[in-house]
Amino acid sequence: MQLLQQLLGDKYEVIQEGLCARIAGDYEEKPYRNGQRGYEIALRSALPVAIVIIALGTNDLKRKYNRQAAVIRDDLLWYKATTDHLSADG
Numbered sequence: 607m608q609l610l611q612q613l614l615g616d617k618y619e620v621i622q623e624g625l626c627a628r629i630a631g632d633y634e635e636k637p638y639r640n641g642q643r644g645y646e647i648a649l650r651s652a653l654p655v656a657i658v659i660i661a662l663g664t665n666d667l668k669r670k671y672n673r674q675a676a677v678i679r680d681d682l683l684w685y686k687a688t689t690d691h692l693s694a695d696g
Contacts, residue, residue: 660682
């Protein structure tokens with residue numbers, strides 16, 4: 607059982623969509639690690655939601671991805687815009 611779900615109890619439903627080594631943006635070598643690829647599908651399948659927690663961006667800082675901070679920031683802002691848009695549309 608998920609730790610957050612245990613802490614919150616049965617009054618809440620926690621949907622976890624984690625994947626080790628996922629990054630916020632594009633990774634051509636392993637496209638399945640691109641968090642944006644499946645985000646809209648995962649969010650739409652969970653709607654309506656009260657809270658969305660995005661825990662991405664730290665893997666993007668690894669040298670092997672060669673990603674600039676501004677690009678990572680823009681990738682993370684994409685999640686906010688997408689979440690806002692889909693939540694408003696329902």
